Amino acid sequence: MIAGEVRLKANPAADASIGRSEATSPWTLAAYAYGLFVVLGLAYVLLDMPIQVADGYTNMIGLGQRSLLDGVYGEFFQRSYLRPLLWGQQHVVYTLANGRYFEWFRGWHVVQVLLLVVLFIRLQRPRSIVDVAVLPLGLAILLGMHTFIGTVVEAFPINTFMTILLCTAGAADIALGPPKWWRDLAALVLFVFAALTVESGLLVWVVFVAAWLTGARGVSKGAIVTLTVLFAGYFVLRFGVLDVGSPGLIERSSGYGFRSRDPQELIALFGADPWRFYSYNVVSSILSVLWSEPRAGVWDLTERLVDHVMFSRPMMVNMVASTLATGVLIRDVWMRRRRWRVRLFERADRIVLIFAAVLVANGALSYGYTKDVMMSPAGVFYALAVTVATRELIGQAPRAAAVTIVLAMLMAAMSAAWAVRAVAVHVAVRQSGMAVREQWAYLDQWLETQQNSASDPAALALQRQLQDDAIVRHPGKPALTGDWMTWLEGQ
Amino acid sequence: MTSTDVSIIETPPRRSTLLIAATAAPAILATMLVLVFVAFESSGTMVFAIEPANVAEAAGLGLGGETLRRVRMGEDATARLSVRPEIISSSVKSVTALEAAVFARQVELIRMFDRHGSIADPTLRRHLVCLAADLDVRDIVEYLGAADAATCFPGATRAAIVQR
Numbered sequence: 307m308i309a310g311e312v313r314l315k316a317n318p319a320a321d322a323s324i325g326r327s328e329a330t331s332p333w334t335l336a337a338y339a340y341g342l343f344v345v346l347g348l349a350y351v352l353l354d355m356p357i358q359v360a361d362g363y364t365n366m367i368g369l370g371q372r373s374l375l376d377g378v379y380g381e382f383f384q385r386s387y388l389r390p391l392l393w394g395q396q397h398v399v400y401t402l403a404n405g406r407y408f409e410w411f412r413g414w415h416v417v418q419v420l421l422l423v424v425l426f427i428r429l430q431r432p433r434s435i436v437d438v439a440v441l442p443l444g445l446a447i448l449l450g451m452h453t454f455i456g457t458v459v460e461a462f463p464i465n466t467f468m469t470i471l472l473c474t475a476g477a478a479d480i481a482l483g484p485p486k487w488w489r490d491l492a493a494l495v496l497f498v499f500a501a502l503t504v505e506s507g508l509l510v511w512v513v514f515v516a517a518w519l520t521g522a523r524g525v526s527k528g529a530i531v532t533l534t535v536l537f538a539g540y541f542v543l544r545f546g547v548l549d550v551g552s553p554g555l556i557e558r559s560s561g562y563g564f565r566s567r568d569p570q571e572l573i574a575l576f577g578a579d580p581w582r583f584y585s586y587n588v589v590s591s592i593l594s595v596l597w598s599e600p601r602a603g604v605w606d607l608t609e610r611l612v613d614h615v616m617f618s619r620p621m622m623v624n625m626v627a628s629t630l631a632t633g634v635l636i637r638d639v640w641m642r643r644r645r646w647r648v649r650l651f652e653r654a655d656r657i658v659l660i661f662a663a664v665l666v667a668n669g670a671l672s673y674g675y676t677k678d679v680m681m682s683p684a685g686v687f688y689a690l691a692v693t694v695a696t697r698e699l700i701g702q703a704p705r706a707a708a709v710t711i712v713l714a715m716l717m718a719a720m721s722a723a724w725a726v727r728a729v730a731v732h733v734a735v736r737q738s739g740m741a742v743r744e745q746w747a748y749l750d751q752w753l754e755t756q757q758n759s760a761s762d763p764a765a766l767a768l769q770r771q772l773q774d775d776a777i778v779r780h781p782g783k784p785a786l787t788g789d790w791m792t793w794l795e796g797q
Numbered sequence: 798m799t800s801t802d803v804s805i806i807e808t809p810p811r812r813s814t815l816l817i818a819a820t821a822a823p824a825i826l827a828t829m830l831v832l833v834f835v836a837f838e839s840s841g842t843m844v845f846a847i848e849p850a851n852v853a854e855a856a857g858l859g860l861g862g863e864t865l866r867r868v869r870m871g872e873d874a875t876a877r878l879s880v881r882p883e884i885i886s887s888s889v890k891s892v893t894a895l896e897a898a899v900f901a902r903q904v905e906l907i908r909m910f911d912r913h914g915s916i917a918d919p920t921l922r923r924h925l926v927c928l929a930a931d932l933d934v935r936d937i938v939e940y941l942g943a944a945d946a947a948t949c950f951p952g953a954t955r956a957a958i959v960q961r
Contacts, residue, residue, distance in 0.1 A: 743862030
């Protein structure tokens with residue numbers, strides 16, 4: 307519900323039509339036009355970023371050595387990770403690129419961002435001036451979330467996390483639409499694709515089930531049952547048939563308390579009782595989305611509070627932005643609670659509840675170690691839910707002048723704080739591009755430290771081409787300077 | 798009662814122009830600022846950025862990628878070039894890219910120049926060692942040859958560069 311009075315009447319056929327008119331309006335076009343502007347700004351910095359050396363060039367070497375089917379098949383038998391279709395996607399783009407790697411891989415990253423913004427706007431269904439007024443805030447939250455930065459500042463050479471953002475947002479779009487046979491098929495294909503791309507792809511199932519439990523019937527009951535069988539089948543395949551296993555404590559560093567711990571420290575702290583560490587990671591990941599603290603399991607802001615150390619400007623911005631946005635969301639949940647008790651859901655309710663489900667499930671999937679970008683699916687649904695909640699707040703605001711003025715000031719502060727965070731993402735991508743160019747400039751030195759000098763002629767040719775792409779054919783933009791950067795660096 | 802047996806008839810939301818403007822304006826303004834910035838840069842006008850004018854400035858800013866690009870485009874790393882006061886310091890106005898790399902304390906740049914054969918001349922190498930010793934850039938001194946540094950007259954190389 308957007309605002310105003312709700313009246314109920316019996317209507318058995320109303321299942322999928324609950325919600326607002328499907329008809330587009332000039333406001334809808336305005337929303338997509340604005341989304342395009344947002345994408346243009348981000349595309350500018352994304353196309354300035356070369357293919358990176360580590361996890362970019364190094365992954366691409368393998369792409370040229372195996373056929374698509376051989377590679378995908380081989381990836382089923384890796385240890386700790388089951389991501390065959392990740393390799394498959396990279397191989398498809400690599401093959402289509404036919405030597406024009408920069409254009410295809412960087413172009414694909416831009417297309418992914420465009421698709422995500424389109425899905426975000428579709429899920430919001432902007433039809434009125436209020437809908438369009440909250441959209442800029444929503445897109446600023448989408449881009450400005452600290453969980454989002456990792457989906458744009460690097461690529462491997464395709465950013466896996468961004469792929470999963472598209473899958474989860476796409477799942478919500480399928481589930482929240484009117485019932486159609488093709489939505490069932492799309493749901494099944496999307497789940498298999500996402501689950502075999504990266505582990506967080508399992509969240510697609512969470513989205514479909516959460517949507518169905520809240521009355522969305524875009525996907526049929528039969529499809530939900532099939533999805534659940536496939537979900538269970540994933541675990542049978544992974545742990546029973548292929549014995550892939552999962553990453554252990556010794557795989558990587560992770561934040562705990564006031565700092566990051568290396569694997570040896572983690573084993574010393576939790577070796578006998580890893581569940582305590584896993585619980586910490588789940589709770590930290592969930593809190594991180596809601597309050598931007600802790601970050602990657604580290605309570606940096608809290609430590610500064612305890613030690614009476616000054617916050618950095620980005621920390622202050624993050625704190626203001628997240629506190630206000632989560633405050634609006636909590637108010638919204640409180641206002642909706644009566645309808646939820648009688649299982650009365652419409653589109654906005656579903657979006658908020660899907661966010662809750664994805665947040666918990668995403669946190670649970672992050673049990674092994676915490677990292678901002680791993681919570682990026684929850685970050686996208688957070689942006690959707692806060693946008694819905696803000697729309698509701700504006701629609702329900704009391705008419706008293708004093709209340710309106712106070713609310714307007716809070717809304718302006720929230721919007722400004724998220725706007726700063728969104729601009730900071732552009733700066734982060736630009737700086738990442740510069741850092742990648744430095745890697746290419748000092749490639750020989752990097753390869754020496756990695757003891758990883760390529761000897762295969764094809765790998766050497768690829769290396770030369772990507773270095774030329776990064777240094778000569780697509781030279782970087784100059785570094786940004788000025789005191790204002792202190793508001794944006796380190797978000 | 799479940800969602801399958803109800804429908805909702807909504808009344809239009811109330812609109813407060815002030816609230817709508819307060820929510821939308823800051824985020825829209827930020828997007829517009831980004832686009833204006835993009836438009837300026839795309840037209841060749843750099844705002845909030847220092848663009849190196851030559852290979853010495855690129856090295857002085859510690860930009861490995863831009864330095865390598867300019868070397869590949871044929872710029873001479875051993876040629877004395879004018880650098881703006883904000884690149885290294887207001888007292889350093891004319892340097893080679895090699896000297897600028899030492900001023901920028903970038904041993905990676907020195908290694909890169911070395912791989913490209915720009916420091917093959919022993920006299921030039923000693924000159925750079927002495928400059929690195931004057932500036933107390935120990936990793937560059939070590940890389941180029943700590944033995945040579947012992948033969949340098951302290952402060953002389955830096956002073957000579959400043960007096961250009």
